[in-house]
Amino acid sequence: MAGAQAKAPFGDVRQVDAGVLNIGYVDAGPADGAAVILLHGWPYDIHSFVDVVPVLTAAGHRVVVPYLRGYGTTRFLSDDTMRNGEPAAVGLDLIALMDALKIDTAKLAGFDWGARTADVVAALWPERCRGLVSVSGYLIDGQASGKVPLPPKAELAWWYQYYFATERGRDGYDKNRRDFARLIWQTASPKWSFDDATFERSAAAFDNPDHVDVVIHNYRWRLALASGESQYDEVEKRLAAKPKITVPSISLEGDANGAPHLEPSVYGKQFAGQYEHRTVGGGVGHNLPQEAPQAFADAVLEV
Template sequence: MSHDAILFSTTPTLTIAYEQHGPSDGAAVILLHGFPYSPRAYDEVAPALAAEGCRVIVPYLRGYGPTRFNRADTLRSGQQAALAQDLLDLMDALGIAQATLCGYDWGGRAACIVAALFPERVHGLVTGDGYNLQNIPASVRPLDPATEHLYWYQYYFHTPRGVEGLTQNRRALCELLWRLWSPTWTGNAERYPLTAPAFDNPDFVEVVIHSYRHRFMYAAGDPALEWMEKALEQQPTIGVPTVSLCGADDGVGPAPEEDEDADRFTGPYERRVLAGVGHNIPEEAPQETLRALRELLRA
């Protein structure tokens, strides 16, 4: 699927690269990728929404693709509040008062935070794997061993060896994560090469390492974002209309039989577990992603 030319928007912290599809006066939809992915995850979603009259924005997150920090001395933070602030800043820069948001993994975290703390900015939310706000104070508590072993890459990134491993082997390491996290998907070999160049960003390693250290309290966050992190410690509920899409075959966060996040959503909410789908939800299940977005746009 072809995609539109890359545009750039300057925010207080970043010059954000993004792709725009559809008319500039259409209902705004922002599609957010995760780690280690890129806007290519939405190649079958964005054009379809644009053809229906939506203004579709697909940004490269901080540390990915052509997105760049404006200043050399800015902390290359990957913390959850930074991702949310980037989304708010992009909406402000593009004059988007309210949007329908869709995200998974890191992008899902940004979308969920904005929906929780700034509900007036969100018409509807499609979230990959439910409630994505990190409970950082609780991160000191170990999980059961079977779950802990799925997070091996996070613990690897806590070490100098992991930093060097990601630096030297970023494409091979991220390709391994693709295979492990989407074990039943047949599109890995074809689709991964389209996303891998996004990891050549000069800030990719630093942002990724900070993300996985901050969430376990092994790295300090950006002081300017401490207010948001404090708000997130309260694990605020999400009241905007929401559809949660969960991959039944997700290799890093398998969908539990019982919806453990239901009480975190206080507005219209539905959880859908997608058979045969792994972690890369919009790329593996574009039609289910489109269905959810269309339902929210019509609401």
């Protein structure tokens, strides 16, 4: 693909108290437009959507792009709150943000952690989701599945998950956040030629004081090596049952995604409503909205 150059960043990042967080977010487009919420993954940030937002606002949408917990300007309101990365907690962050912004329902779209979060809300609170765009499809799972061995090739692709399970891995990630993120960008999107300015614009989000704790907990929780918080147990129980997603949905996959992912034929049955899968060609990797913004925006507009 052609080299990706850093473009002008979003406007001012706003802040709002929502649940256990003070969330940093971009709010673009007409205030009375139909809402769209875009959710980034790891190790990325809100700038994955820098070229998607103008397309959606030009179509009349209000577009909200929050920093997830542990990224950018999002902060915990209390020093005593566990720096928890489990899926239920992040999903309820999204519900809390919608409540704080008085958004009753929205189209939800994301990739990586963001896709999982959008899937969680679409599955358990479908009344809050008018439509779903999920890169790599259905990403809901429980801790029990994290205990099941995978074929060696799949285990190799998850190398960093096992690295993070060690204290050496935690310390290594903390000390080498930028080098680590750059490596993941390169391996997850092997045909994406991003420049240094593009990378550094997003890498600043990893300077968040809670970033390492949240990331490490997320991956340890997924391997059942760390506990979550009891207030999320009931939600996690519901998610472990792999609830169907009934809202209108489009799943997307880049044809050159180097990150671990399943084939649509495996997860397609989890979408019980109107559903379509699209493979985006041209050497598109894991960070699909930044590598193929028009294809991502089109899916959001059409879902």
